[in-house]
Amino acid sequence: MQSIANFSYLTRLPSQCGYLVLNDDGAILASFGDLLYDEVTANTIYKMMITPQSGTLFRKLPWKMSRIYVLSCKIFIHILLDVMNSVRQTGERRNFRLFYCWLILFILYLLSDIVTVFYCNVSQSIFSDSCLLEKESPMNFTNNMKNIILPEPCQVDVHEFVLFVPVRVWDVDVRDAIRRTWMQNLNKDIRFKMFFVLALPVIDSIHEEAKLHNDVLLIDVVDSYFNISHKVHQALQWIDQNCPKVKYVIRVDPDVVLFKDRLMVYLEERWNPLIRTVVGYCRRLNCVVRMSTSKWCMPRHYFAPNIYPPFCAGYTYILTADLLKPILSHWPSSYFHLDDVLVTGLLASKVTNMRMISEEFLFDSEKPFDDFPCHRRGPIVAASYPNVEQFIFRWFAYQNRCAHKPNTFSLSIF
Structure with a gap:
């Protein structure tokens, strides 16, 4: 597998989001700037999902760096390819059932961020703007603080x-x-x-x-x-x-x-x-x-x-x-x-x-x-x-x- 150390832009990885590094064939070379994964080739499927441009792709993902997400993407790709191969060979559409069930779970996982944001906004509207324990001797920061x-x-x-x-x-x-x-x-x-x-x-x-x-x-x-x-x-x-x-x-x-x-x-x-x-x-x-x-x-x-x-x-x-x-x-x-x-x-x-x-x-x-x-x-x-x-x-x-x-x-x- 190609070494990701050769990619100079890896030093520009930020903190609150993740990245994928793909080669020209859509293979995952690295993910999220810190974890090295085995190569997973999914030329057509992954290009449809990520929409890479020509050449090596350096694409920002709108969620936090997460091993679970990378694993989910890999499982999704493998299941989709297996189901497509099975249907192509046997013509049995019931093989899609497993894929549909997993796809629903995967979509719910991707929507969890939206649900969390909605919950935070709604739940906080019922609370007051003051904190009782705020009066427990807090003090503002000052440069005159001494040791x-x-x-x-x-x-x-x-x-x-x-x-x-x-x-x-x-x-x-x-x-x-x-x-x-x-x-x-x-x-x-x-x-x-x-x-x-x-x-x-x-x-x-x-x-x-x-x-x-x-x-x-x-x-x-x-x-x-x-x-x-x-x-x-x-x-x-x-x-x-x-x-x-x-x-x-x-x-x-x-x-x-x-x-x-x-x-x-x-x-x-x-x-x-x-x-x-x-x-x-x-x-x-x-x-x-x-x-x-x-x-x-x-x-x-x-x-x-x-x-x-x-x-x-x-x-x-x-x-x-x-x-x-x-x-x-x-x-x-x-x-x-x-x-x-x-x-x-x-x-x-x-x-x-x-x-x-x-x-x-x-x-x-x-x-x-x-x-x-x-x-x-x-x-x-x-x-x-x-x-x-x-x-x-x-x-x-x-x-x-x-x-x-x-x-x-x-x-x-x-």
Whole structure:
């Protein structure tokens, strides 16, 4: 198969939509700028569907990059060709039944975007324009925001990955549990730099904790769910100023587990380097919540549209470091508390040639980490347990179970 590395225009792939690259015969050489598929030739059928012009085609699709869509197109083409061959050979029209059933499902799938948009527009008309929890001590962004406690700066030419965890200041036991479990594996790799992002009030033990671990960034805003975006801004700004040679920035919630070995397998086995890219569990056509009692409620005077732009869920996402300066330069002065929508959606979309890669199977916030098999190609992120004692117990039990399977999972996580 012809190598897609020869196509110079692949570097111009955007983030919120997909592309197909076809050769002169209508064969799929690549799709959506990131995934390489086997060649599927459907000269006449695919040319009727896509309407290619002469020569190599570079055509934009009006929907998000999706493996499911590419697979659906392939199945559709194969079924259509099989049915046509069968009818041509046997003349039995009943063979069309399977094709018609599948075609109906395929059309419904393509119309799902229209249904979603309609639902968002109709459902939000019944809600008020205010949010009750909006008064939970939010504050507008200001350049005068200060850092009270700082972690140690990155070591130039040493640290390649910076990971930060926004967490409540009084969750001392949560931070200790994270340090004892999955973060311990990262600390053993000199390429990784980790720190926690906290906010006011300053508790008695915080200075001692910061001095002991050198992994605390404390900022002078009130610790609230509605001020998380300020934590993220200060973390990104600190990284931009103190980690000049870093390659990747990883934002992680305290209620998930990140596997370093699986992260490295994912990054090192990529055929193309990540440039201006966001990786995570990315969503599109996500309705804006207007229900006043919800913590995700977004007032219209902060965000008027009914649908958010494509973004990656905030429990974990990866940013290439070349996105930091553009994102920080576009940071708004008005209040916006949903940091994942803000950083990976609204701000990242302003960056030229930004790419968004959705890896929903590698970023799982629902299924507990020890429900997955011990395998290097398992999810990079999985759910933790709300109880700290239970989390620690289940973590070390999972380690012991995986330690007997060295061929499937590298357990440098002790």
